[in-house]
Structure formats: structure tokens, C-alpha cells
Amino acid sequence: MIHVDALVKNFTSTSFFRSKTSFSAIKAVSFSIQRGEKVAFIGPNGAGKSTTIKMLCGILYPTSGSIKVLGMTPWKERKALGYQIGTVFGQRTQLWYHLPPIETFDLLQKIYEIESKKYKKQLDTLIETFEIQSILHKKVRQLSLGERMRCEIVASLLHRPQILFLDEPTIGLDINAKLTIRRLLYQLSKEYGTTLFLTSHDTADIEQVCDRVIVLDQGSIILDSSLRELKKNYIKKKIIHLITEGQWVCFEHVGVKIVDRGEHHIKIEVNLHQTDIDTVIYHALKITGLKDITIEDPSMEEIIRTVYAG
Amino acid sequence: MLAKYTRLFFLSFFQTLKNRNALVGLSVFLITCLLIFDNLWKVIAIRIGQEGLNGSLLLWYIASNEWILVSVPQLHEEIEDEVKNGQFTYMLPRPISYLGACFSRGLGKLFANLIVLGIVTFGFAYWKTGVFPLHPLPFFLFLLIGFAVGALALLALILIGLSSFWIGQVAPLYSVWEKLYLTLGGLMIPLTIYPDWLQNVANATLFPILLGERSALLLDFSYHKWLCVSVKLGIWMAGICLLITMLYALGLKKIQHEGG
Numbered sequence: 411m412i413h414v415d416a417l418v419k420n421f422t423s424t425s426f427f428r429s430k431t432s433f434s435a436i437k438a439v440s441f442s443i444q445r446g447e448k449v450a451f452i453g454p455n456g457a458g459k460s461t462t463i464k465m466l467c468g469i470l471y472p473t474s475g476s477i478k479v480l481g482m483t484p485w486k487e488r489k490a491l492g493y494q495i496g497t498v499f500g501q502r503t504q505l506w507y508h509l510p511p512i513e514t515f516d517l518l519q520k521i522y523e524i525e526s527k528k529y530k531k532q533l534d535t536l537i538e539t540f541e542i543q544s545i546l547h548k549k550v551r552q553l554s555l556g557e558r559m560r561c562e563i564v565a566s567l568l569h570r571p572q573i574l575f576l577d578e579p580t581i582g583l584d585i586n587a588k589l590t591i592r593r594l595l596y597q598l599s600k601e602y603g604t605t606l607f608l609t610s611h612d613t614a615d616i617e618q619v620c621d622r623v624i625v626l627d628q629g630s631i632i633l634d635s636s637l638r639e640l641k642k643n644y645i646k647k648k649i650i651h652l653i654t655e656g657q658w659v660c661f662e663h664v665g666v667k668i669v670d671r672g673e674h675h676i677k678i679e680v681n682l683h684q685t686d687i688d689t690v691i692y693h694a695l696k697i698t699g700l701k702d703i704t705i706e707d708p709s710m711e712e713i714i715r716t717v718y719a720g
Numbered sequence: 721m722l723a724k725y726t727r728l729f730f731l732s733f734f735q736t737l738k739n740r741n742a743l744v745g746l747s748v749f750l751i752t753c754l755l756i757f758d759n760l761w762k763v764i765a766i767r768i769g770q771e772g773l774n775g776s777l778l779l780w781y782i783a784s785n786e787w788i789l790v791s792v793p794q795l796h797e798e799i800e801d802e803v804k805n806g807q808f809t810y811m812l813p814r815p816i817s818y819l820g821a822c823f824s825r826g827l828g829k830l831f832a833n834l835i836v837l838g839i840v841t842f843g844f845a846y847w848k849t850g851v852f853p854l855h856p857l858p859f860f861l862f863l864l865i866g867f868a869v870g871a872l873a874l875l876a877l878i879l880i881g882l883s884s885f886w887i888g889q890v891a892p893l894y895s896v897w898e899k900l901y902l903t904l905g906g907l908m909i910p911l912t913i914y915p916d917w918l919q920n921v922a923n924a925t926l927f928p929i930l931l932g933e934r935s936a937l938l939l940d941f942s943y944h945k946w947l948c949v950s951v952k953l954g955i956w957m958a959g960i961c962l963l964i965t966m967l968y969a970l971g972l973k974k975i976q977h978e979g980g
Contacts, residue, residue: 421979435979461979467813470976492815502810508735520727521816 411573411605412443412466417475419461419629435461437629438475445572448599448606450616450637453626454718459609462626463575466607467497480572493522496571498562500578505550511561512546515568522569529568536564539601540594556587563594567604574598576608580615592618613710625717633717644713648680648687649706655699663693724816725824732828737836746833747840750790754844757782757907764909776849777939783845784935785907788866791833792873795826799881800890809975819878819968826874834870838863858941865946868953869934872926875960882964885971900925906932926956 419436436458443449453459464470465477468484468491477484482491505514519529537543540560545553553561559579566574576595580588596619599606608620616623616637623640625633635643652659653675661668661676665684670677680690687705694703737743758779765778799822802808811818846852854862880897884890902908905927911919922928929952937946 422977464809469809469812470979488813489815492813495813497810497813499810502807504810504814506731506735508739509731513731517724517727517731520724521814523724523815 411445411447411480412441412607413476413478414442414462414466415440415476417462417465417477418473419458419465419470420473434629436465436472439626439629439631440475441624441631441634443605443607446599446603446605447622448596448620449608450620450623451607451609451626452611452616452623452714456628457626458629459626460577463577463607463609467491467495467575493569494572496566496569496574498559498566498574498576498579500559500576500581503550503558503562504565505558505561507550510547510549511542511553511565514550514561514565518565518568524569532568532570533564536567539597540564554587556583556590559583559587559591560594563591563598567598570602571604573605573607576606576610578610578612579608580610580612588612588614589618595619613714616714617710625714627718640717641707641713644716645707646682646716647708648682649708650678650680650690650694651702651704651706652676652678652694652697652700653702654697655701656697659697661694661697663690666690725820728821728824729828729831732825733832734828736829736832743833743836746790746837750786750837750841751844753786753790754779754783754841757786760908761910764913776851777853779849780842780845780851780853780938781935782907783841784862784866784938785905785931787834787837787841788870788873788930788934789901789907791830791837792870792877793826793829793833794877795822795829795874796877796881796884796890796894798822799878800884803881803884803971804888819964822878822881823874826878827871830870830874831867834867838866853938854941858937858946861943861946862937862941865934865937865949865953868950868957869930872953872957872960873930875957875964876926879960879964879967882967882971885967885974901927901930904928905930906935926960929953929956 417436417439418434420432420434422430422432439458439462451459451462461470465472466479466484468486468488471485479491480494482494484491504518505511506517515533518524519526524532537546540563542557542560542564545557545561550558550561563579579595580591583591592615595606595608598604599619606619608615610616620637622636623633624631633640649669652661655674657673658671659676661678663685665681667679667681668676669679678690680687691703691705694700761778761782799808802811808818811821853859876897877894880890880894883893887893904911904922904925906922911922911928911932914922928934929949933952934949937949
């Protein structure tokens with residue numbers, strides 16, 4: 411569906427006195443994405459995520475290397491590809507600000523040359539899925555950011571794109587709106603088999619929507635793995651909460667660090683390089699008056715930080 | 721294929737009509753300008769000893785100039801914003817031409833303005849003078865050319881807007897354009913007052929077509945003159961379209977090298 415091979419993109423900037431400086435935004439990036447995959451494309455600011463998305467959509471052409479999206483070369487067949495892909499850019503809007511979303515949807519029907527019957531059917535389905543019936547005739551400027559984002563995604567799906575590119579779709583949203591968007595994206599991919607290519611700084615987006623992660627840093631891919639593999643390989647520690655009947659319980663073991671301690675609870679961090687979790691639990695169960703035990707993985711954010719740190 | 725541009729045109733057209741406050745504001749501004757320029761021209765006419773300019777048709781002439789001047793939407797500002805904030809690049813993956821979309825939405829706004837402000841300005845001129853300068857058919861042809869001239873001005877503004885790829889802020893360039901428009905177009909003072917060399921310079925530009933030469937059809941209409949203005953208009957339109965295409969291609973190239 412998407413095949414990227416040895417992709418390089420250099421930019422040049424010309425100063426007032428015409429001296430040119432060049433820098434590589436993308437350095438020999440290669441990856442392939444299959445139909446229906448949900449891929450998180452992440453990396454710190456300036457890693458080259460947006461540049462890559464722009465090349466995949468045909469906005470920019472590469473300095474060298476090749477890209478095939480749905481069998482097309484994006485920058486050569488940008489318009490033709492436009493009918494097959496959808497784009498959602500969290501900080502941009504494709505809705506007409508002073509008009510209700512339905513007017514933009516009708517305009518997009520013409521832009522994407524969607525047959526009336528198909529359009530009506532698709533619109534009805536999306537209205538129901540994204541629960542936007544009540545805001546369809548409200549002016550866009552009167553919508554909340556979460557409502558607007560739901561409409562943005564609907565606008566991107568009217569022509570039934572095979573691939574949906576999402577650049578920070580949950581940026582600026584409150585927690586409820588974020589949860590809704592993530593649920594809807596997941597549902598969308600599951601029901602229609604739409605391939606998702608998502609960039610985000612919010613690790614919950616990755617965890618709740620995607621099944622594969624590509625990490626980009628300084629223009630190069632530093633990790634490409636499934637979410638499960640990522641967790642397996644990069645979880646270097648676990649957090650264990652112990653609730654006890656006894657007061658001020660102590661726990662000492664190689665590779666274990668006490669993070670927090672109260673009258674009836676203790677929180678420990680287990681370094682999996684130094685010991686294994688089974689041994690620690692075995693010792694923990696020996697504590698007299700142990701009432702409860704909870705084991706936590708570190709947050710996705712922490713895992714990603716570990717990946718960035720190399 | 722054209723349906724998308726037509727839809728954009730009508731969307732923009734009806735949105736402009738719905739924005740009544742803006743139209744009222746423009747109408748008030750137009751009438752004010754009309755009165756100011758009417759008095760200015762009367763004074764000039766006396767100073768240069770051409771009292772003939774002081775006729776009732778003068779108000780129609782100025783009304784015709786103001787009609788175009790005020791109706792053309794500030795499309796260059798929208799383009800500048802879209803280029804500067806990067807919105808422009810995000811519009812590229814859609815199966816629609818950016819320039820075509822820009823022109824369609826600008827044209828929708830322009831035509832809505834021209835209709836409403838045409839009624840206001842020519843209604844006002846008729847009310848003030850009590851005369852109607854042309855028979856229905858010539859007047860219809862005159863209006864027709866007015867709409868085409870508006871489109872030419874719009875194209876020129878697209879050209880100015882696209883220059884934001886290089887100069888960032890287009891306001892200074894627009895300011896120069898506006899000054900030339902008013903002076904070489906023959907709105908501030910009649911072109912006939914200018915020395916011969918300056919008249920030649922003015923006639924080599926598109927400004928008289930946009931304003932004075934076109935409006936002069938109201939004073940002295942002939943099908944031959946109408947045709948001459950139409951041909952010049954066509955030539956200028958083709959030339960500016962060519963320039964727009966070239967500038968746009970260069971702008972896209974710049975984005976490829978420097979990022980969007």
C-alpha cells in the first residue's frame with residue numbers, strides 16, 4: 411500500500427547575500443505499510459515527520475529515493491492520488507469557518523466528484539458513526555475543538571480514502587474529546603479497513619489507535635516495530651504497589667528501588683536488567699499481612715523516551 | 721470537472737450576500753468616496769477650465785470607477801496568509817487546482833459585490849442626476865465588461881498574493897499597485913490633464929482599462945470602442961494568467977527547496 415525506499419529530502423535556505431545552506435530533513439528512510447495497518451509515525455520535533463507525510467501526499471518531492479503510495483508516485487500523480495487518500499492536519503482546517511460543516515461536505519462531494527447516491531450513503535454512515543447530526547448545521551466557528559475535529563475527520567472520509575494521514579489529530583483537545591477521536595479512528599479502521607498513518611506527540615493516541623510504531627529521529631528511523639514488540643523490548647522496569655496490614659513495611663532486594671512509602675503501602679520500581687519480576691513477586695508475597703498487589707508497566711511516554719534515548 | 725469550481729463560486733457568492741453588514745459597510749464607503757471624488761473632480765474641472773467635465777454624466781463616470789474599485793475582494797491578503805501559515809501546502813493533495821479554487825472563490829465574492837454595489841452606486845447616481853447615460857443594450861454591454869474587468873483586477877491581486885512566496889508581506893506591493901491604479905487609472909484626476917508622455921505610460925498599463933477607459937464608455941459609447949476595450953481586456957487577462965502560472969510554478973519550486 412505504501413512503499414518507501416531510501417528516501418532522502420534535503421532543504422536549502424538562501425540568505426540575503428545568496429549564500430546557500432543545506433540540511434537533510436530525511437536521511438535514507440525505508441518502510442512499507444500494508445493495507446489496514448494502523449501506524450504511528452512518531453519522533454521529537456524536527457525529526458522529519460511532517461516532511462515525510464508531505465512527501466507521501468505528493469506535496470513535496472524527495473531529493474532521492476522512491477515512494478509508491480497505492481502504486482502511484484505521489485509528487486507525479488498528486489491529483490490522482492488525492493482521490494484515494496484523506497488527510498487530517500490537527501492544526502489546519504478544511505472546513506469553511508463561517509459555514510456549517512454540511513456546506514463543506516457538499517463542496518467536498520464536488521471536489522472529489524462523488525456520485526450523489528454514494529455520497530448520501532457515506533455521509534449518513536459517517537454522521538452516525540461520528541455522532542455529528544446535532545452540529546451539522548451549526549457554523550464551524552461555533553463548534554468546540556472536539557466537534558470540529560470530528561467534522562474534519564468526516565470531511566476526510568467522504569470519498570472513502572484507502573489511506574488516512576493524520577498529523578496530530580488530537581492536538582489541543584480535552585481528554586474526553588481525545589478519547590472519542592481515538593475510539594472513532596480505531597472503529598473506522600476496523601470497520602472499513604482504512605489504513606491509518608498517524609503522527610502524534612500524545613502517546614495515548616499511539617497506544618489506543620495503532621498497532622505499529624515507526625520512530626523517527628533526526629531524519630532517520632530508529633525503530634520500526636509492532637506495539638507489542640515495542641513494549642516487550644523497551645520495558646526495562648515495572649512498578650509494583652503493595653498494600654499491607656503492617657505499618658511502614660520495608661522491602662529490600664537486588665534491582666529493587668523504593669519509590670514511595672506510606673503507613674500501609676509501598677511502591678517499588680523493579681529493574682528488569684538486574685532481577686526478574688517473578689522473583690520480586692515471590693519475595694513480596696512473603697510480606698506478612700499483604701492485602702493487595704498491583705503490577706504496572708511504565709507509561710508509553712516513558713517507553714518512547716527510552717527509545718529516543720537509544 | 722468544472723462542477724467543483726462552480727460550487728466554490730456559488731458558495732462564496734451566497735456567503736458574501738449573507739454577510740449583510742459587510743455589504744452595508746461597503747455601500748456606505750462607496751457613496752462617501754463617490755461624493756468626495758465628485759466634488760474633487762468639479763474643482764479640478766474649474767481649475768483646468770474644462771467645465772464640460774462638470775456635467776451630470778461625471779457622477780456616472782466616477783460611480784463606474786468606484787464600483788469596480790470597491791467591489792474587488794482583497795484576495796491577495798488571503799493568499800498571503802495561506803502561503804505564510806502553510807495552509808497552502810495542505811491544500812495541494814486535494815484534487816482541485818489551488819489557483820482555480822482561489823479564483824473561483826474570489827469571483828464569487830466579486831460578483832456578489834458587483835451586483836449589490838452596482839445597484840447601490842448606479843441607483844445613487846441616477847437619484848442624484850436624474851439621467852440614465854445609456855440605452856439598455858449598451859448599458860448591459862457596459863455592465864458585462866465591468867464584470868470582466870473585475871475578474872482582471874482579481875487576477876492581478878492573485879499575482880500580488882503569489883509574490884508572498886518571496887517577499888513575505890505583500891502589503892507594500894499592494895500599496896504601490898493601489899497608488900498606480902488610482903493615478904494611472906484616471907480616478908484621482910482625468911488622464912487628459914497628464915503630460916503626453918505620462919498619458920502614454922498610463923495607456924501602456926492595464927489601469928485605464930480597469931477604470932478610466934472603461935468608464936468613459938458611459939460618456940461616449942460606441943460598439944467599436946466597446947470592442948477595443950474588450951480586446952485589450954482579453955490581452956491583459958491572457959498576459960496576467962501566464963504570469964500567474966509562471967509565478968505559481970516558481971513558488972512550488974521554492975517550497976520544494978525550502979520546505980512548506
